[in-house]
Amino acid sequence: MASVPSVRPGATASRHRGAVPALAAVALALTLLAVFLAYADASFNGYRLQIVTLVAINATIAVALTLTSGFTGVFSLGQIGFLAIGAYVGALLNLAPQWKSEMFLPGLPGWLAAFDTTGWHPQVALLFACLVGGIVAATVATLVGMPLMRLSGHYVAVATMGFLIIVHSVANNWSGVTRGARGLSQIPSYTNVWAAYGCALVAIYAAWRLRVSPYGRAMIASRENLIAARAVGVNVHRSRMIAFVVGAFLTGAAGPLLAHQIGSVAPSAYYFTTTFNVVIMVVLGGMGSISGAVLGAAIMTLAPEYLRGVEDGMDLGPLSFGALFGLSQIILAIAFILVMIFRPQGFFGDRELGLGLLRRRGPRQDGDEAEVTPTLAPGLDVGPGDGASR
Amino acid sequence: MNGRKDAGQTQGPLRDGGPGSPAPPLLAVEEIRVYYGAIQAVRGVSLDVRERELVALLGSNGAGKTTTLRTISGLFRPRSGKITYDGADLTKLAPHRIVAAGISQSPEGRQIFGSLTVRENLLLGATPRKDRKGLGGDLERVFDLFPVLKERLAQAGGTLSGGEQQMLAMGRALMARPRLLLLDEPSLGLAPLMVRRIFEVVSRLKAEGVTILLVEQNARKALEVADRAYVLETGTVVLSGTGLELAANPEVERAYLGA
Ligand SMILES: Nc1ncnc2c1ncn2[C@@H]1O[C@H](COP(=O)(O)OP(=O)(O)OP(=O)(O)O)[C@@H](O)[C@H]1O
Ligand SMILES: [Mg+2]
Numbered sequence: 001m002a003s004v005p006s007v008r009p010g011a012t013a014s015r016h017r018g019a020v021p022a023l024a025a026v027a028l029a030l031t032l033l034a035v036f037l038a039y040a041d042a043s044f045n046g047y048r049l050q051i052v053t054l055v056a057i058n059a060t061i062a063v064a065l066t067l068t069s070g071f072t073g074v075f076s077l078g079q080i081g082f083l084a085i086g087a088y089v090g091a092l093l094n095l096a097p098q099w100k101s102e103m104f105l106p107g108l109p110g111w112l113a114a115f116d117t118t119g120w121h122p123q124v125a126l127l128f129a130c131l132v133g134g135i136v137a138a139t140v141a142t143l144v145g146m147p148l149m150r151l152s153g154h155y156v157a158v159a160t161m162g163f164l165i166i167v168h169s170v171a172n173n174w175s176g177v178t179r180g181a182r183g184l185s186q187i188p189s190y191t192n193v194w195a196a197y198g199c200a201l202v203a204i205y206a207a208w209r210l211r212v213s214p215y216g217r218a219m220i221a222s223r224e225n226l227i228a229a230r231a232v233g234v235n236v237h238r239s240r241m242i243a244f245v246v247g248a249f250l251t252g253a254a255g256p257l258l259a260h261q262i263g264s265v266a267p268s269a270y271y272f273t274t275t276f277n278v279v280i281m282v283v284l285g286g287m288g289s290i291s292g293a294v295l296g297a298a299i300m301t302l303a304p305e306y307l308r309g310v311e312d313g314m315d316l317g318p319l320s321f322g323a324l325f326g327l328s329q330i331i332l333a334i335a336f337i338l339v340m341i342f343r344p345q346g347f348f349g350d351r352e353l354g355l356g357l358l359r360r361r362g363p364r365q366d367g368d369e370a371e372v373t374p375t376l377a378p379g380l381d382v383g384p385g386d387g388a389s390r
Numbered sequence: 391m392n393g394r395k396d397a398g399q400t401q402g403p404l405r406d407g408g409p410g411s412p413a414p415p416l417l418a419v420e421e422i423r424v425y426y427g428a429i430q431a432v433r434g435v436s437l438d439v440r441e442r443e444l445v446a447l448l449g450s451n452g453a454g455k456t457t458t459l460r461t462i463s464g465l466f467r468p469r470s471g472k473i474t475y476d477g478a479d480l481t482k483l484a485p486h487r488i489v490a491a492g493i494s495q496s497p498e499g500r501q502i503f504g505s506l507t508v509r510e511n512l513l514l515g516a517t518p519r520k521d522r523k524g525l526g527g528d529l530e531r532v533f534d535l536f537p538v539l540k541e542r543l544a545q546a547g548g549t550l551s552g553g554e555q556q557m558l559a560m561g562r563a564l565m566a567r568p569r570l571l572l573l574d575e576p577s578l579g580l581a582p583l584m585v586r587r588i589f590e591v592v593s594r595l596k597a598e599g600v601t602i603l604l605v606e607q608n609a610r611k612a613l614e615v616a617d618r619a620y621v622l623e624t625g626t627v628v629l630s631g632t633g634l635e636l637a638a639n640p641e642v643e644r645a646y647l648g649a
Contacts, residue, residue, distance in 0.1 A: 214517065221503050221514050228501035231463055232562060233489030233518035350505050 030201075037193045049193065053261055055301045056196035060203040060254040062281040062293035067207045068247030070288035071216060072240050073223030074149065077275055078160030081167035082248040084270035085140060086133030086255020088171065091184045091265045093117060093129050094256070099186045107176020118188075126190040129256035130199065137252020141245045149240040164275065171267040183266025184259075191261035199257055200294075203250045207290045208352075210246065219243055220288070220350075280336055286346030291353035296346070303335075304328055414477070416441045416601050417462070417493075417570055422471030424454075424461050431457040433625035434471065439570065444592070444602045446612040446633065448646055449622035455605040456498045458622070459572045462603075463495045464488040475570070490518035492569035496576060498605075500559040504548025508539055511547045511558055515565030524567075532561040535591050553584040560591065570601045577608050589615060609646035613637040621646070 040052050065079050092100070092112060099105075100113040117125040148159045171178050178184065210216045218239040222229040230236055259265045281300045285292025307328030339346070415438035424432040432454040439445045447455050460466050462473055464485035473480045480488055494515070503511050512532060516525055533540040536557040542550060547558060556576055563571060573592065577585040585608065593615055596602055606612035613619055613633045621629035621642065629636065636642045 214513070217506065217510050217514055218517060220506055220510075224503045224505060225501050227460075227465060228497060228503065229514075230465055230485040231460075231489075231495050231497050231501070232514050233486040233494070233566060234514070235484070235486045235518075 033197065037197060041193050050261065051301065051305055053191060053193050053196045055298050056193070056200040057191075057254050057257050057261065058278070058281065058297040058301050059200045059294045060196075060257075061251055061278050062285070062297040063200070063203045063207050063290055064247040064250035064254070065278055065282045066285075066288065066290055066293040067210060067250070068243050070282060070286075070293070071211065071219040071223065072243045073153075073287075074240050074243070075153070075157040076160040076244065076247070077157050077279070078144070078163040078167075079247070079251055079278060080270050080275045081160075081164040082137040082141065082251040083255045083258070083274070084167050084171060084265075084267070085137045086130075086252035087259040087265045087270065088178060088184070088255070089133040089136050089252070090126075090129035090256025090259045091187045092177070093132060094125050094190070094260070095184065095187060099184075105177055105179065107174065122188065122190040123195060125188075126195055126256060126260055129260070130253040133255045134249040134253035137255070138245050138249040141248030142241070145241050145244040149237055149244055164271070168267050168271050171270070178265075178267070181267060183264055183269075185264035187259050187263050187265065189260055189263055191257050196257055196261070199254060203254075204290055204294065206246065206250065210242075211290065215239055215242055223288075282346075284336065284339060284346055286348035286350065288350040289346070289348035289352060292346055292348035292351075295348070295353070300332075303332055307331055413440055415439055416443075416476060417603070418472075418474045419458070419462065420472045420474070422458070422461055422468035422473065424457050424466055424468050426457075431625055432461065432468070435622065435625070435627055436471075437620050437627060437630070439601055439603050442596070442599055442601055443617045444596045444604060444615060446609075446616035446619040447603060447605045447622060448609050448612060448619055448636075448642075450645070452624075453622040454625040455622055456574055457625075459495060459574050459603070459605060460497075462488075462572060463493065486518050489566050489568075492567075493572065494563040494566035494568040494570075495572040496556075496559040496563040496574065498574035498578070500552075500555045502547040502550070502555045502558055502562075504546065506547055507544055508547055508550070508558060509543045511562050512539070512565050515562035517566075519566065525565075528565055528567065532564055535564070535594070536561055553580050553587075556580060556584070556588065560588070564595075568600065570603065571595065572603050572605075574605045575607060576604070577606065577611070585611065609642070610637075613642075613647075 037052075040049060044052065061079065061083060065076070068079065069075050092108065093115060094117050096118050097114060097116050100108055100115075102113075105113065117128070120128075144160075144163055148156060148163070151159055172180055174180070211220075218229065218234040219242075221232070222234050222236045222239060226236065262269075277300055281296035282293050283296070284299060285294070285296030310331065311327050417439040419435060419437045421434045421436050422432055423430065423434055435454065435458055437445070437447070437458075447458065449455050457466065461468055462480070464480065464483055464487075468481065471481075475488075475491060475493060478491070480491070480493075483491070503514065506514070512529060513525070516528065519525075538554055539557060539561055542554065547555065550558060556578075560573070560576060563573075576588050576592070580588065589611055592602065592604065596615070604612055604616065613636055616633040618632050619630065619636045620627050621636065629639065629642065631639070637647070
């Protein structure tokens with residue numbers, strides 16, 4: 001129609017108006033982050049630096065889970081299985097050949113035992129491990145997801161938990177490759193803040209690009225109203241598969257970071273406790289919000305460290321508490337329960353930090369209105385429509 | 391002439407249409423039976439819709455109208471029977487393939503994606519389409535029919551009024567560029583003025599050449615605009631005929647046009 005061009009320029013113009021400050025804000029945020037990381041890298045002690053690094057690794061995993069479960073509403077409890085796969089893959093690639101010998105790992109295929117990255121630049125070896133870890137995890141996710149992503153709601157949660165249990169028992173029992181419960185150690189410590197934050201930024205960018213793409217839109221639609229999503233032509237299985245596989249890739253890529261950070265990989269570190277921690281990060285931030293996942297990861301990584309002081313005991317007026325071990329866990333759990341009572345959609349719900357702020361400053365009126373009008377409780381509250389169970 | 395059960399004068403599967411014979415139907419539903427578990431909701435419904443026709447599907451609550459439309463869209467599978475569209479069998483096709491083939495639906499109860507913006511809701515309507523270039527023009531066409539949507543583009547779908555949501559549901563269905571549009575109670579719960587708007591749009595779409603299968607509680611309005619209509623009762627077609635015939639039928643008068 002002749003009227004087509006009349007909207008297009010308007011739409012692009014307003015988008016440009018929003019894009020310049022948004023770009024500037026992103027550049028500013030990245031610069032501040034880089035300055036902070038440089039400072040931390042130079043002056044923090046090893047332990048504090050490790051915590052700072054862990055924030056980024058957890059953020060990567062939480063963002064991946066947001067993508068897999070938050071966008072689609074298909075709750076995966078198998079995420080940490082992919083983390084384990086990535087961690088073991090990274091360890092087996094980058095362990096020095098002496099630790100991969102017949103004596104330690106008799107089940108390892110010869111080519112892998114001989115594979116030697118000790119001469120590589122550590123960051124190259126790490127990047128390589130992340131990529132291979134991600135690819136292996138994504139491949140497994142493709143096979144696992146084919147049948148599982150056809151299931152609905154709770155069944156997916158149970159079935160993916162089954163997947164986690166399988167990964168765990170393979171890691172526990174395949175001693176010739178994994179050394180069972182003892183795990184693999186002597187993994188060189190390649191991970192630094194730059195690699196960890198680089199990976200987190202890649203995950204955030206990937207999740208954001210996906211969210212604003214037609215695929216992301218289809219994921220949210222199928223989460224909100226399954227019947228309507230199918231009615232408009234969303235290929236629900238495919239969009240869930242994309243979310244599951246991309247989430248597995250990002251999680252698998254974070255595995256080597258963790259392995260090369262801690263120096264060892266053991267099955268017990270990749271099980272229910274870790275799973276629930278990540279789930280709490282995502283739920284706390286708001287299912288479906290990328291920035292919420294990052295915030296949730298930061299809180300859940302930092303808070304236990306700060307709360308640890310509480311366990312040493314303290315004086316509150318006339319009351320004096322002795323050392324109470326486990327208190328920090330209880331405080332965190334209570335805080336989590338309170339958040340769920342007073343803000344069940346998490347801190348951000350579906351929203352993203354920054355976008356609303358930027359828009360409010362801009363001259364666009366329609367955007368402003370959208371921010372002012374109360375949105376229907378986003379995320380979990382909206383839930384699948386009445387037809388979802390069919 | 392009220393052709394109970396259509397008195398066998400239907401066109402059947404004659405697809406060799408010479409210049410004089412009637413065109414084969416665009417959509418042919420043959421004897422479909424649909425169950426919810428053990429409950430049979432549709433008991434052998436047959437109907438057809440020819441190209442550029444506006445066919446109304448009437449019936450009281452629970453008659454099986456929604457079930458029939460959803461089965462055509464592939465959301466439910468018939469236990470038996472067959473659905474053909476443009477000569478091809480749809481019965482086993484996935485819903486997204488059915489939309490891609492040119493059938494889109496504005497579902498009962500609007501089913502807007504509440505936390506997505508109006509713009510995202512509309513774009514979702516174009517999901518199965520490959521041609522991304524035409525989207526701008528199609529959005530314009532929707533705004534032309536429903537100007538209010540343009541003002542609400544960045545607003546969350548869940549914050550629209552009922553009437554606006556209905557327009558959004560229809561707009562979303564149109565974004566698929568359907569050849570056959572299924573409308574499930576588009577006027578439900580709307581104020582008279584809004585009902586009139588919706589029916590104006592339906593007539594306009596028909597004039598533009600869109601084939602429409604319309605489910606309506608508002609039988610009077612539906613029969614006014616429809617070329618033909620079917621009346622469903624407890625899962626079977628009990629009456630069919632042209633809009634005028636049915637409007638004049640005393641049974642229809644009593645049961646649906648009521649006084
Ligand atoms: N999910 C379901 N499970 C069980 N029975 C159902 C389900 N959905 C519909 N039914 C039954 O199937 C029958 C047909 O329902 P349908 O929704 O198709 O009717 P309808 O003609 O669209 O009615 P209305 O005018 O009220 O929208 C009804 O008896 C209804 O109770
Ligand atoms: Mg109905």
